[in-house]
Amino acid sequence: MKSQLSVVKIGGHVLEDEQKLSAFIRCFSELPEPKILVHGGGKKASQLSLKLGIVPQLIDGRRITDQPTLEVITMVYAGLLNKHLVTQLQATACNAIGLSGADGNIILAHKRPIKNIDYGFVGDIEKVNVEAIKTLLNGSFVPVCCAMSHNGKGQLLNTNADTIAAELAISMSAIYETTLHYCFEKNGVLSDVTNEKSVIPHINQKSFKSLQENKQISNGMLPKLTNCFHALQRGVHAVHIGAISMLSNTSNLYTKITL
Amino acid sequence: MKSQLSVVKIGGHVLEDEQKLSAFIRCFSELPEPKILVHGGGKKASQLSLKLGIVPQLIDGRRITDQPTLEVITMVYAGLLNKHLVTQLQATACNAIGLSGADGNIILAHKRPIKNIDYGFVGDIEKVNVEAIKTLLNGSFVPVCCAMSHNGKGQLLNTNADTIAAELAISMSAIYETTLHYCFEKNGVLSDVTNEKSVIPHINQKSFKSLQENKQISNGMLPKLTNCFHALQRGVHAVHIGAISMLSNTSNLYTKITL
Numbered sequence: 235m236k237s238q239l240s241v242v243k244i245g246g247h248v249l250e251d252e253q254k255l256s257a258f259i260r261c262f263s264e265l266p267e268p269k270i271l272v273h274g275g276g277k278k279a280s281q282l283s284l285k286l287g288i289v290p291q292l293i294d295g296r297r298i299t300d301q302p303t304l305e306v307i308t309m310v311y312a313g314l315l316n317k318h319l320v321t322q323l324q325a326t327a328c329n330a331i332g333l334s335g336a337d338g339n340i341i342l343a344h345k346r347p348i349k350n351i352d353y354g355f356v357g358d359i360e361k362v363n364v365e366a367i368k369t370l371l372n373g374s375f376v377p378v379c380c381a382m383s384h385n386g387k388g389q390l391l392n393t394n395a396d397t398i399a400a401e402l403a404i405s406m407s408a409i410y411e412t413t414l415h416y417c418f419e420k421n422g423v424l425s426d427v428t429n430e431k432s433v434i435p436h437i438n439q440k441s442f443k444s445l446q447e448n449k450q451i452s453n454g455m456l457p458k459l460t461n462c463f464h465a466l467q468r469g470v471h472a473v474h475i476g477a478i479s480m481l482s483n484t485s486n487l488y489t490k491i492t493l
Numbered sequence: 494m495k496s497q498l499s500v501v502k503i504g505g506h507v508l509e510d511e512q513k514l515s516a517f518i519r520c521f522s523e524l525p526e527p528k529i530l531v532h533g534g535g536k537k538a539s540q541l542s543l544k545l546g547i548v549p550q551l552i553d554g555r556r557i558t559d560q561p562t563l564e565v566i567t568m569v570y571a572g573l574l575n576k577h578l579v580t581q582l583q584a585t586a587c588n589a590i591g592l593s594g595a596d597g598n599i600i601l602a603h604k605r606p607i608k609n610i611d612y613g614f615v616g617d618i619e620k621v622n623v624e625a626i627k628t629l630l631n632g633s634f635v636p637v638c639c640a641m642s643h644n645g646k647g648q649l650l651n652t653n654a655d656t657i658a659a660e661l662a663i664s665m666s667a668i669y670e671t672t673l674h675y676c677f678e679k680n681g682v683l684s685d686v687t688n689e690k691s692v693i694p695h696i697n698q699k700s701f702k703s704l705q706e707n708k709q710i711s712n713g714m715l716p717k718l719t720n721c722f723h724a725l726q727r728g729v730h731a732v733h734i735g736a737i738s739m740l741s742n743t744s745n746l747y748t749k750i751t752l
Contacts, residue, residue, distance in 0.1 A: 282568075285545060286544060305573060308572050308573050308576050308577075309568035309572040309573050310568065310572070311572070312571065312572045312575070312576045313567050313568040313569070313571045313572020313573065313575075314567050314568050314572065316571070316572075317567050317571045317593050317596075317641070320593070320595045320596055321595040321643050321648065324595050324598050324643060324645060324647075325645065325646050325647035329597060329598060329625075330595075330597075331592070331597045332571075332591075332593070332595075333590070333591075334576050334579070334591070336576060336579045336589075336591075337576075337579055337589070337590045337591050338588060338589075339583050339588060366632075366634075369633075369634075370632070373625075373628040373629070373632060374628075375597055375625075375628075384580050384583060386583060386584065387584050388580055388581050388583075388584035390576055390577075
């Protein structure tokens with residue numbers, strides 16, 4: 235039987251609010267090992283960009299990453315936010331080790347080819363280095379991965395944190411029973427977006443279809459759920475979507491997604 | 494017999510010149526493993542500080558580190574420069590993994606007590622986590638350490654890169670025959686500062702005394718050499734001082750310091 239692994243992705247809202255962050259740190263520290271944390275930090279990157287006179291350009295939420303923007307992202311994701319998380323986790327005896335995709339060659343990608351839009355230094359993932367991550371997990375480290383990959387030829391690349399979390403979970407499923415946790419602003423997938431208590435506790439492919447037909451899923455949630463099923467089809471054991479509290483054993487308020 | 498370990502510290506001049514940096518990357522990649530790289534990046538940090546309207550304050554070359562300056566340092570040292578080094582090393586098949594002192598709890602420090610000067614968030618090293626570093630080295634990783642420590646209670650601290658390199662080398666000497674390499678602008682310790690070829694090939698405690706008496710050592714070099722002897726007395730096998738080229742087997746032009 236495979237041992238269990240948790241891959242947790244936190245959204246920017248957690249990183250921008252010290253109170254939420256300290257609540258998250260507590261919950262994540264209590265989660266049994268082995269575990270991996272993945273984070274982005276787009277808002278903070280945009281703030282630094284503006285301070286430096288670089289106007290952030292986003293298309294459908296995806297950042298156009300020219301050279302100055304890549305430097306900003308490297309400073310904010312791999313520097314400021316990653317080390318803040320690592321230092322806070324270390325203070326709760328969670329042996330965090332911060333990583334970009336270049337560190338230990340853990341996430342290899344290629345620069346996205348130019349079609350209609352030139353995204354610049356944005357990476358599409360080719361390979362997750364399962365062996366390197368396993369070595370770190372076996373060494374009792376808790377990897378904290380920021381939303382960056384590299385091309386193996388000396389180029390760092392900006393890669394969406396949701397995608398990194400999903401690809402990590404998919405690849406690690408080869409050797410672990412992996413659960414992917416998406417922590418976000420809501421308590422889970424809601425049947426009524428105005429009611430935080432209307433969390434749908436379980437969605438599978440069949441119920442997803444009927445929820446779609448009855449238009450009970452918001453447009454913003456649809457691509458997220460499609461990605462979740464994609465991850466499940468490629469080997470991930472389960473995907474949990476909800477607020478920070480879902481990481482603690484006491485909370486049952488989140489959406490569990492299985493095939 | 495202990496196996497050999499190299500701890501290499503590079504100065505800011507290497508990080509600020511892409512040509513020197515690529516020469517360094519080649520030399521460092523060819524150095525046999527296990528090996529550890531340590532870097533600072535003060536000049537780049539000062540440049541970003543000024544862009545953000547923070548005036549850098551330095552006393553005897555030591556940076557006064559208030560909260561905004563600590564954030565700049567975290568972005569530049571742990572983010573921009575560390576990931577640039579790691580990504581370039583990965584392109585030469587050197588399995589670099591970037592670390593601050595908080596990552597894997599590798600360098601524990603305390604905030605420097607206020608005496609005449611309040612240095613702010615500057616850390617004096619208490620403990621190097623030899624076991625964690627050994628785990629990484631045994632896992633075929635090459636640690637690339639930036640000039641930051643943490644206090645274990647959630648606070649990152651700014652710590653001089655020369656000191657980090659020395660303390661790493663001293664602590665790792667418990668299990669490795671460790672050579673500490675200080676790469677700097679000159680070819681070595683010069684008997685005539687105006688002549689780059691006047692490298693003193695070997696200095697020991699006895700010859701150091703006579704060099705001092707004959708005033709053959711520049712004032713800038715004196716504290717550096719005193720620190721080298723301090724490291725040797727605490728277990729480091731040898732200290733090499735010189736230019737990048739000393740890392741390659743072909744160069745004999747550097748200063749070797751032993752007890």
